[in-house]
Amino acid sequence: MPVKEYIGLSKIDGPLIFIEKVKNISYNEVVEITYKGSSRFGQVVMLSNDAAVIQVFQGTEGLSIDKTSIRFLGRPLEIKVSEDILGRTFNGIGMPIDEGSRIIRGEYRDINGEPINPASRMYPRNYIETGVSAIDLLMTVVRGQKLPIFSGNGLPHNRLAVQITRQARIKGEERGRFAIVFAAMGIKHDSARYILSSFEESGALKNVVTFLNLADDPTIERIATPRVALTAAEYLAFEKGMHVLVIMTDMTNYCEALRELSTARGEVPSRKGYPGYLYSDLASMYERAGMIKGKKGSITQLPILSMPNDDITHPIPDLTGYITEGQIVLDRDLYRKGVYPPINILLSLSRLMKDSIGEGYTRVDHPHVYSQLFAAYSRVHEVRALASIIGEEELIDLDKMYMKFGKAFEEEFITQEEDENRSMEETLDIAWKVLGHLPKEELTRISRDEIERFYEKRED
Amino acid sequence: MELKTGKLYMINGPVVKASNTSSFMMHEVVRVGKIGLIGEIISLEGDRATIQIYEETTGLRIGEPVQSSGKLLSVMLGPGMIGNVYDGIQRPLEVLRSRSGDFLKRGVEVLPIDFKHEWDVEISIKDGDTVKEGQIIATVDETSSFTHRIMIPPGISGIVKNVRTSGRYAVDTVIAEIDDGNDKYNLTMFQNWPVRTPRPYKERLAVDEPLITGQRVIDTFFPLNKGGAACIPGGFGTGKTILQHQFAKWSDADVIVYIGCGERGNEMTEVLEEFPELKDPRNGKPLMERTILIANTSNMPVSAREASIYTGVTIAEYFRDMGYHVAVMADSTSRWAEALREISGRLEEMPAEEGFPPYLSSRLADFYERAGKVAALGNENLGSVSIIGAVSPPGGDFSEPVTTHTKRFTRCFWALDKSLANARHYPAINWLTSYSENIGDVKEWYSKTVSKDFFKLRNEALALLNEDDRLQQIIKLVGEDVLPDDQKLTVRAASLIKVGFLQQNSYSKVDCFASLNKQYEMLKIMLVFYEKARELISLGVAISEILKGSILNTLMRMKEEVSNDNVEKITVIGKELDSFFMALKKKYSGKPHNM
Ligand SMILES: Nc1ncnc2c1ncn2[C@@H]1O[C@H](COP(=O)(O)OP(=O)(O)OP(=O)(O)O)[C@@H](O)[C@H]1O
């Protein structure tokens, strides 16, 4: 198909440009916008009679109405994929920005992908041991899961993500063919550098594909970044049979870019000015995680987002939580107390763990210890609230035991070193030690046999 | 009928506009563009039409054709639906998979039911018979536990001719001709019905029978009627889907229609993998043999999500008309409402609350009105459609439009509570804010089927929980220690009911489903404990004495340690309880009140 070229715009408005008297343009088609010899890219977002509205990924700054030239490329936004992308670094719309050459070998793929047919999915069941007690016991990660980290400014989400990435393994299995796809949206240079250098230290860099849209890169480009990254991940997972871990950070920046675009398009806003389709938009990315029947590879997603004002009911964490298969929530109070990883247990959840734990998977007592720890720790919160009113000394003996349990749970169980890699056995054993602070009659969620086998009263 | 072609002049995501469409029908199905995307006309003005497209619109161009079909958006109804998984417009996903692979491709048209499959048909009419709409004229054993009753479609009646003998036929075989004096109708085993039109029935009936779900907090405390509608609102991760899955597994409906509306792909996979393995507790047959799934997951096109709940409920009504009890689960109706909002936004309609269109409320009312118990057309059967809709309120705030409107049109409200879910109290149904307006209707049934004092016990338990709530406010401020012993007992007894009765783990082999009998016996013995303990305390026995024994622990564990087919075990526990209290009483009787 011949490439169509036009000169001159009818209107420029925020990140959008409007052009009239165009013919035979297709919806979502990519355009190359050239002005004074330098070019940028855009995409058709609305078509009406002979007029098109185009969102410009690199922003419209410096464009003029009369001299800007537009080439319609006749295809949606695509990236070229092959195994040559491993070890390479690209910008937010998938163009190489490292020293390497262009990707020559490979096939073009639409970055929007296609939805996985629900009938083709395979339910994820292999648990990933991360070596982090709180996660392994209480929100076990499963291969093919999408499990975001809900964080806040200044909380150690990057450190935790790095620790998980470094330590993650599947029990009784070779490390196998794995890859990491790292998508950075609007994060600072030093955060990106920290994450990348950790990959380098672990020697994994040759298996990492990086897409960088940093804080000072064009905002609108961010809309494409996670999609480009997931397209690469899908290729590696479902064509090349690799187990791919996708880290996307920070989804909040992505959503803000989307809001900016939506506002520019004059759309009716929903909560806090975000577009009404934010849920569907996020889902179109998060749902690209998973496993497919008859295919070897998998996509596990670890998106990171910062909750504005630490508010979990803000639309971004809220809608994310409605789509993902659980969440790991970081907590500022715990962090202040010196707990690392500062995981808020009660707010965190893994929805896929149930079929991957217990007898034959982890250990027979796992599901019950899990349930007991939650019940007990939520009691701790009630007791603490009471203690803050009447004073700790006034508590009844049982409540005092809960106080002790709570302290031990946070300091011995949740807390661990950044390079401490605990096995599932160790994690469960620590959990029993901590539960030893409670009388065994309190352990109603654990079977009598298991109490017999594992419980030991603790006297300190 | 002549098929017309319009021309695209505007494209905006899933909404497009075409001109030259004056002879198109409202809600007609159209094929859009050269690749033939499936769409539906949603408004007509002059010679222009607005169309919502059920597939991704990338690549469409201005000027491309829009082809009319002469048909309204409809479902195809007949043998071969059970066990299937469909997208929002009834395309079978397994067939799409075999056609176009693991990812959904566009513009693929497939038949909702398999015309190649031949069924053993038992035909019960003969030449010369007069038949009327809704009449059952043949049966097909569709699965080992489900008999499909072939009905005369609504609007058709007359004298039959050329009836085939019972035998093996495909669904599109003409098994008889019906002559109404003017026209001849070729009767096959399938019929089409437009999804946005409720199917007709003879009469709506009072609902007086509960849908038994095996979930204690529902069946005992907040029951739903067969033919009723329920709303489950809850923030993310509070347990809506798990609850819906529990209903799909254990409720005593004949047919289950499960609509995954804008939710996760893996949740559908889970049903597809699990249900064929699970046995219906009533007949031992695989659960998939009574289940139909509609899966329009969150990453599939939003317009098809909008259509999915109509597709589901129309299928349900069809089975209702055969005289079956059908239960529809819609997870989540909020995603449907958001689809409505998105399309409305693209149409630049004037928004009402939170960007939702003003007709949100009437659409919700229309949907829930399709629940009900009816006398079917043309046959003697009673059937029902019960609808259980999950609602996902933003930020878990129940004052938002979808929750508040849904509440108006449903009579059961099962409020999921974030703090219960955080404490892993599942199902996280808040026993103080939830309600069922059906109690009056089903009282009879419970007293006849289970026991006369069923609701008496329930009310006692609820009163106990209410009293506990009041005491909890005090405890929060001053601690439990200062309460007198009788109030301490109330707190303990309430905790027994909360942990031992209301909590029910879906993943437990023993406890995922509790028979009504087990529910009743459990609650009864718990209340006996409370009563006896209260008596002793009034006699001056210290509460610590009562808590010392192992009886409370035994009652707590009863749900896991007593299986549905061994409920008599509770009688044994009852004896243990009696002798425990007897001994205590003996020990303290005669002694002066020393406290
Ligand atoms: N009855 C139950 N028994 C055991 N666990 C449960 C139960 N109900 C919920 N859970 C736990 O809570 C998790 C979340 O439940 P579920 O997926 O049903 O939430 P949801 O309300 O549908 O959330 P969303 O709106 O995000 O879809 C489950 O994965 C499970 O771990």
Ligand SMILES: [Mg+2]
């Ligand atoms: Mg859900």
